[in-house]
Each structure stands twice: as C-alpha cells, then as structure tokens.
Amino acid sequence: MPLPFIVAWMPGSRKRVPPRPAHLPAGATDFRSRLAGVVSIAWVATGASLAHADRLAGATLAQQGGGGVPACMVCHGAKGEGQAAAGFPRLAGQGQAYLLKQLQAFADGTRKNPQMAPIARSLSAAQMRDAADYYASLPGWRQAGAPHTPSAQYAQGLKIATEGDWTKEMPACFACHGIAGDGVPPHFPALAGQPMAYTQTQLNAWRRAQRTNDPLGLMQAVAEKMSDGEIAAVSRYLENPSRPGKEK
Ligand code: HEC
Ligand code: HEC
Numbered sequence: 001m002p003l004p005f006i007v008a009w010m011p012g013s014r015k016r017v018p019p020r021p022a023h024l025p026a027g028a029t030d031f032r033s034r035l036a037g038v039v040s041i042a043w044v045a046t047g048a049s050l051a052h053a054d055r056l057a058g059a060t061l062a063q064q065g066g067g068g069v070p071a072c073m074v075c076h077g078a079k080g081e082g083q084a085a086a087g088f089p090r091l092a093g094q095g096q097a098y099l100l101k102q103l104q105a106f107a108d109g110t111r112k113n114p115q116m117a118p119i120a121r122s123l124s125a126a127q128m129r130d131a132a133d134y135y136a137s138l139p140g141w142r143q144a145g146a147p148h149t150p151s152a153q154y155a156q157g158l159k160i161a162t163e164g165d166w167t168k169e170m171p172a173c174f175a176c177h178g179i180a181g182d183g184v185p186p187h188f189p190a191l192a193g194q195p196m197a198y199t200q201t202q203l204n205a206w207r208r209a210q211r212t213n214d215p216l217g218l219m220q221a222v223a224e225k226m227s228d229g230e231i232a233a234v235s236r237y238l239e240n241p242s243r244p245g246k247e248k
Contacts, residue, residue, distance in 0.1 A: 058134025061127055069122050072131065075115070080135050084239070087197030093140025095185030099132035101213075110213040140182065141193025148240045157237025160230055161191075170225040173234065176218070181241055187215060191238045199235035207231075 062080070065071035072091070077083055080092030091099060105111035106120035107128075123131070148154055159165075161181065164172035174181060176188050183190030191199065205211035206223035214220060223231075 054130045054133040055137050057127070058130035058132070061131055062134055067122075069119060069127070076135075080138050081193075082195055082198070084195040084197070087195050087201060089195065089198045090141065090193050091135040092138035094135060094190055095183055096132045096136035097186035098183075098189045099135055100128055103128045103132065105213045111211060140190060143240065143242075145240075148237075148242065151236075153233045153236050156230070157233035157235070158242070160234040161237055161241065165225075165230075168225050170222060173222075173238075181238055192241050194238055196232075196235045196239040199238050200231055203231045203235065 060066065061069065062072040062076075063078075073080075075083065075086070075088045076091050077088070080090065082088050082090035102111060103120050103123065106113060106116040107123070109117070120128070160170075161173040164170045164175070173191065176184070177191050178184040178188060181190060181192035202211060203223045203226060206214070206220045207226065209220065212220070226234075
C-alpha cells in the first residue's frame, strides 16, 4: 500500500489541509479540501491497481511459468507452502524485500543453489518483483494441522528459539526473527512453518560458510555456535512451532 494513501486516509490527516478561510460562508466546502479528497482517491486508484497488476503477473508465473521459466509451484507448492519431504522452502507470507533479495542473490551468485540459480537467472527484474509481491501477499504460516508430538528434541528446539544459550553467547532465534518466528520485515525472514530439512540445510550452509549473503554475517555468527544436535532440534521445532510459553 503506498504511503501517501495511508497518510491521506488516516483520520487525523485532514489537519494537514490548511484551515478554512474566514470569508467562506458556513456550510460551503473549501475547494482545497475537496481537491485533497480527489487527489487521495487518485492515489488509491493508481496505487491499488499497480500492486494488483504485479501480484497477478506473479500468480501467473507461480502457477504456469512462462518464457522458459518453470512454474514455481512445481517445487514451492500450489499455495507457496513449500514441500516438507523434499525440503523446498515455504514462500507464502514471507517478506517481499527478503524474497526479492534472495532471487537477486541466486541470480548474481552470492547465494548458491543448483536448482534455484538457473531459474533466478532466467527471470527479468520485473518478474522477480512480481513473484516476490505475489508470495508476500499470501497468508503466512498458521498452525492448522495436528500439533507437534512432544519430545525432548522439540523442547530443546523451543528453548533455543525462545531463549538461546547464553553459556556460549548464542542469542534466541526469536530475538531477531520475531515472536514465534513470524519474521520482522524487511531484513528478518519468517522461520515458522519451514520444512525441517530446509532450515537444517540453511544452518549447515552458514556454518560451513557456503551461504554468505546474510547482512553483517549475522546468521553465520549464530550458526557457527551450534552443534548438529542443536541444529536438528531447532529445525524440528520451527517446522511446527507452538506459541512460546504455552507448551513444553
Ligand atoms: C526445481 C525446483 C524449484 C523451482 C521450479 C523453483 N524453486 Fe525456488 N527454491 C528451490 C530450492 C531447492 C530452494 C532452496 C535453495 C537453498 O537451499 O538454498 C529454493 C529457494 C527459493 C527462494 C529462497 C527462499 C528463502 O526462504 O530464502 C526463493 C525466493 C525462491 N526459491 C523463489 C522461486 C520462484 C519465484 C520460482 C519460480 C519462478 C521458483 N523459486 C521455482 C527449488 C525450486
Ligand atoms: C542477530 C540476528 C539473528 C539471530 C539471533 C538469528 N538470525 Fe536467522 N537470520 C538473520 C538474518 C538477518 C537473516 C536473513 C539472511 C539473508 O538476508 O540472507 C536470517 C535468516 C535465517 C534463515 C534463512 C531463512 C530462509 O527462509 O532462508 C534461517 C533458517 C535462520 N535465519 C534461522 C535462525 C535460527 C534457527 C536462529 C536461532 C538459532 C536464528 N536464525 C537467529 C538474523 C538472525
């Protein structure tokens, strides 16, 4: 949603229209405030239709592909939910800026993956934006199916995600990734609902300095403090996280 749109429609924003001139008779509408109304409607119209066009183009790309680009849904699922068994990540509800950044990184080689690199390289800048807009507009992860099976591994993962381990200066994942791993756009992606295999692969890639496109090396600093067991535990937890404090 464009910022002028939000500003123009905020209840208090009328105060930004200069006060009614003293010579106008009571009840007459000041031309300037009418003009402000027309302008804000124009903002609504153009802003809304532009966003709509991007998402539609992104939806077509996701479902049908085009121009030699395969349909994203083949790997990322019909609704962008990812594929747990194959470890293909969930894209639905992820931040727009984060998705766009990763597509650019696969294309320019700063993030390496043999499946995504050729796909990203075949996308135009506009197609990348469309795909990112589309997937960001889909609903984020919500616990819908069966709750997790309680286990010692899950409990360990919950502790790492919500508290970290200060004995080795490992911060809580949710300190950066938001309450329950919902993400904090634009820089911190959502982790909740990602396939366990995907989270595990990413943490291992950072630990081995194979994924290096994170800002300020923030994720590498976290991952290199983690053992195999901790990586497995937190990845298991994040696949189906309970709300912190409500479950053990
Ligand atoms: C052949 C399977 C395949 C197809 C088709 C595919 N992807 Fe991917 N995608 C992957 C894999 C595998 C990864 C994880 C790469 C890794 O481990 O670094 C990924 C990762 C991503 C990521 C990074 C996600 C994150 O959380 O960091 C984005 C964004 C993405 N894909 C977008 C797309 C878009 C857009 C399309 C369609 C134009 C597409 N993908 C088509 C397999 C695929
Ligand atoms: C100091 C802040 C910080 C902390 C703490 C942190 N992260 Fe991250 N994390 C980031 C940033 C920033 C990114 C985005 C990297 C990028 O832009 O490529 C990220 C990305 C990720 C990703 C990639 C998501 C995707 O869709 O590809 C995973 C997985 C991840 N973090 C897991 C964790 C886990 C698990 C923990 C706790 C053990 C954790 N993070 C703690 C900052 C942090």
